[in-house]
Amino acid sequence: MPRRREAIAALEAQAAVWVGQLLAGEPYDPAPGMEAQRVLTWLETRLLPDLRQTPQELTQLLRGLGGHYVPSGPAGAPSRGRPEVLPTGRNFYGVDVRAIPTETAWDVGQRAAQAVIDRYTQDQGEYPRTLALSVWGTATLRTGGDDFAEALALLGVRPVWAGPSRRVVDFEILPLSYLGRPRVDVTLRVSGFFRDSFPHLLDFFSQAVRAVAQLAESPADNPLAAQVAQDTQAFLDQGLPPEPAYLRVFGPKPGSYGAGLQGLIAAQSWETPQDLATAFLNWSGYGYTGAAWGEPARDVLCQRLQNTEIVLHNQDNREHDILDSDDYYQFQGGLTVAIRTLTGENPIIYHGDHSRPPYLKIRTLKEEIQRVYRSRVVNPKWIQAMMRHGYKGAFELAATVDYFFAYDATAQTGADYMYQGMAQAYLFNPQVRAFLTRSNPWALRGMAERFWEAHQRGQWRAVDPELLAKLRRIIHETEALIEQRGQTAQS
Template sequence: MHILATELASLEEAETALDLGQSPAEVVVLSFSDSDLSALAAAWRQEAELLPSLRLASLKKLRHPMSVDLYVDRVLSGARLVIVRGLGGLDYWRYGFERIGDLARDKGVLFAALPGDDRPDPRLASVSTLAADKLARLEAYFRAGGVDNLRQGLRYAAGLLGRDLDASPAQPVGALTVLGAPADTRPQAMVVFYRANLMAADMAPIEALLEALDGQGLQAFAVAVGSLKDPAIQADLARLIEQRRPKVILNTTAFSALREDDTTVLDAADVPVLQVVLSGSAREAWEGSPRGLAPSDLAMNVVLPELDGRLLTRAVSFKAETAIDPRLEFASVRHEPLPDRIEYVARLAAAWARLGATARRDRRLALVLSDYPARGGRTGYAVGLDTPASVVEILSLLRDEGYDLGERQWHADDVERLLRGDVDHIEVRLERYEDWRSGLPESLQRDLSETWGTPAQGFRLPVLRCGKVLVLLQPDRGTRQDRKSGYHDTSCPPSHAYVALYAWLREQERIDAMVHLGTHGTLEWLPGKALALSAECWPEAVLGPLPVAYPFIVNNPGEAVQAKRRLGAVTIGHLTPPLSAAGLHGALAEMEGIIEEYAAADGLDRRRLSYLEDEIVERAWSNGLAVECGLVRDEPRRQAIAKLDAQLCDIKELSIRDGLHVFGRTPDEPRIAALAAATGQEASIRASAGHERKALIAALDGRRVAPGPAGAPTRGRADVLPTGRNLTSIDPRAIPTRTAAAIGTRAAAEVVRRYLQDHGDHPRTLVIDLWASASLRTGGDDLAQALAYLGVTPVWDAASGRVTGVEILPLAALDRPRIDVTLRISGLFRDIFEMQIALFDMAVRKVAALDEPAEDSPLAEAHRTGSDLARVFGSAPGSYGAQAADLALDGDWRTRGDLGAAYLATVTHAYGGTDSVRDAGAGFRDRVSEAEILVHPQDDRERDILDGDGVADFAGGFAAAAALLGNEPELYHLDTSRSEQPKARRLAEEVARIVRGRLTNPRWIDGMLAHGHRGVAEIAQ
């Protein structure tokens, strides 16, 4: 048996190496927690003359292996005791733990590796050199926390080094500490924060938040906890919630607090829990970042809290270093609140509390339909949703629940009149608008004027007034003459009319909440940071601190995330349209009948068989199916018929939508049966409409909406049903998952197989599209596929499932050459998956550095010749889309080359590497000009490549760009909707399959026509 040698590479190698410039000391403490380090510094200063010399450092600055090596050689090699308090167990900082463990054993240094959270990891004890009882004693000091306990911990450490100092045992602080005045008659707001902030006297953001909430008319109190998952606090906290009955909760703690039963201790309040971020980054980093937050903050303070159903607000404080203490060679880090972010969050909390306190009959609501993608007949569009019928369903629901809908009954015809502009218009006087506009930040006022000029008159905007509920259409982001700029162009501010409408709703109509109906509008795509918005981000400037409920199709987690994180919306998942097998119709149904007759005649009547063979093949040539199958004129008849039969089966089994979903309405029995056949979840499908209705009412009551995952129900995601839950995504650090890696490997093998079939050789270079929604739906099987082409597999942390690095497989294990892979990433992928971009970039560079022959590794050859190794490209930070489809449908273009040039013009930046992002448009041109394949993966059956213009934008734009550069690569559509059997087809084959199976199918056409305006819009698309 021969064991093949593999090579491991850790994500830590993607970080920047730092030299902290410290000198040795007797005791060194490293921790992820700034609170630990600040409290230790304060404790040491109290008895500095008695205690051993001390060095303190943050693990956040020691990510890179070279940083660890430098620190070990220059600081730890002179220490007598090293204490490291990690976060997430051994795998969080494996290289560091193991490197220090080796040093400790070689030089007799005492080493304590301690857990930094409530998840014990026995492996930490195994790398330590202290006995278990001593580790437990040290850990107790840190767990109790605070300056006094850590001073005793330092005294205990001194005793371990032989100093004659007594150390009292750790004195646990009460599990729950409540700050604030007793309850009065005002609505209550509860602020939850970490006890470590209290113990380290790092309370500035909490105090500022309490003061701002008080200024908004709320009676605020704060609760300090060690962890929301700590069983010791949960009973007391539940009692406190029962006593104080808060109308809103503001949570500043990180991570998820889900228990084994998928509940949290905060759920009992049945109110919105607003997630408030105390950022671990500096304010300057946030101000200069289009992403808004670093990957660690994104995971801990956004993604994981979303699993509990929390609503993201803003980052309200940032870390700032104090002056360096020359004795410790360390600068403590403290939270500094940002007043305008504190004020925004307090206003939003008050809005949610006010919503819940207002009687339903008195609530003023706006129900907003999108004008995206703003092409003829598609006004009021939403993916998979009959919006006019859904509006009527929602209005009926609101009336039944006690809302003021006026005297008359509302019908779909009323909504369709709104979409045509055939309703009453509201007037926004120019003077009033200018007054509202003057309240915008100066930079935004300047952007408006520079882009759109100064408005000459006021605005007339169509609104359907239904009692205290307004139904209206999102105005154009730009002008109707300038739609080619694209609705995902976040460099372009919204139009004056757009700003005027939202200002009118906020300031004049004084609405209490807004419902944005369907996937998706344009508000969440306006210019600004991806999350943790500032006052100069357009979504905040336009919307203001307003509660938003956003019904969203359940299979689109990526764009739901955009609404959640930029609008703070409760994204209420709704069912996908029912699916059915396309079947065959017309000439294809006739051909199937002849082939069945042919099969029955085989071996019985040779003369009849010959006649049927000729008939089948001639029909195939006359109706075009022969060309789609790749037949040639002199192909043997039996072989040709076998191909035709396979093609007919492929078309027949295509899943097509049978109509559209109506929010809150249970599908009819045949459609329930179709959905149940596709998902195996009949009971959950029947329950979904009721859940959707209850979730919307709960959100508008200012109550909690239970969280639930987003994903494609037809791809085995039974957990996304029933719908009607607040959509969540997955921890990006866990992508690709182990399951996704297996699927991605199969998918890569299928593409290689197809290229071998078409060309008789292995591919050497390819480009693959990566979209955020697909990655979130599948757990990253598209990224895993890209790694598989390289001959690389992910490496996971055994405990958390997070990806920590890659393993490079030897060529012998691949049984094929490595492929030079380029990622063309979407804007959302760029915003969400910074760590995955770094992972792939690292994998590329590790593979390129291998000593392998050019014929087996084009990347190794590129490295030897000094070529640029950038392989991750996308649009500029803050922008989205590829623009080719917009130009094709709306723009002034003359040749296909114009479309290719538009596509290339948007792919301007390379991502990953030490620079993280850099201008690199020429680099992508080179990758397109050399690519042998474009792979466009599709993982779900609910949509196909002719739904919308996304595939035309990315795949069509790529094809036009390649032609412009003199290249004719294969364009493969990779269908992974049946994950056990991926299927690669040429893009032209897939288009033909969809045209025959769906676009010309009477079943699909009839299903759409049943939905009137919206159905016709789907057909026109």
């Protein structure tokens, strides 16, 4: 294995040299072989010309806003081996929803399922029984359904494709002898966009759950069947229909989107993590099956989460990270804080890195937060890059602080040294402080207030009193500056 890694590293280093020579218009040294030359020719004649057209994004946006025609193109992520989506700036279209998950997505999904199981067994010494997975529509469009395929693979169910279009027409239950492991009881928390774009997949998953629940397998091998049998009897004893026992797909109320946490976090309008859990459960407590679409099912969701061992969220590309979008903490953090409120402790929280499908990585959420913190959040190169973008760059710095804080509030992933490092890099670096004061004092005030809030809520514990005094001073100074600017603008 070390030799293989060394060989791969050497090949990647040589490839970087050739690409650099291509971009510089220099002759290749050493001369590439036949296969390498074929790839370099493709880069020169196809990929680079398309990449160089990406500045058209702004032009096409303005054309669209003006009511003019915008050329169409496929959706997807170039970094996921989808060069056909270039050039960007086109009116993108989706996919044939009847072909999701694709066979390629199934390959990724079943390997991802095994990677999660392997990581959990290494960490805990036993097979996982239950897992909650958030599934997004945008990621499904990019990947062809990696996340949905992973959920099926965890259940031990494989899609069946047919015809030249390779549409999904059925599913096949994989025997335990083929799986080589117990099945996993999977609960899905789907986004509103996924619900609206792929309604048939919600019914498909519900049918798969029902089929697996009816298998004559032991509770150790099929925890889903055991849980359904227990819940069915409980509902019958109460004189209630047993259908909710099979419910494993939850999402927002029909016509609604999101997870309900963004407004609370932004406005600081919550007292305890239980308030965040309540909001998440209220927003997510609607069940989706073929028979019942968007019916209130908050109590059933609570039952599912009380028994959940793993919270998993996957990321399919590296064009962004989990600290530059509020959706990550709303979904993964929301599931986590809800489970902690219901059970008194955090579940195991995993982040699935699917950005390079041949090299799937499963990290704990804390490991992923630490990785993003080191590689971007306090990286001077990234901070300098944001400073070249004026007001918007300052906003991105403030947003990073907000999302880090929110993840910590919901999933308890922060550490004192991270708060300290961000404060030093963003607020107490003279160059960055001057940039923020000049370009976006609102972002400066917002970050100082967020750090202060983190201390007040006990998330940032060991804080030097002198640093707190500096934070208070920044808040007061920026308040005065913003007020002064407002008065100048009015006059």
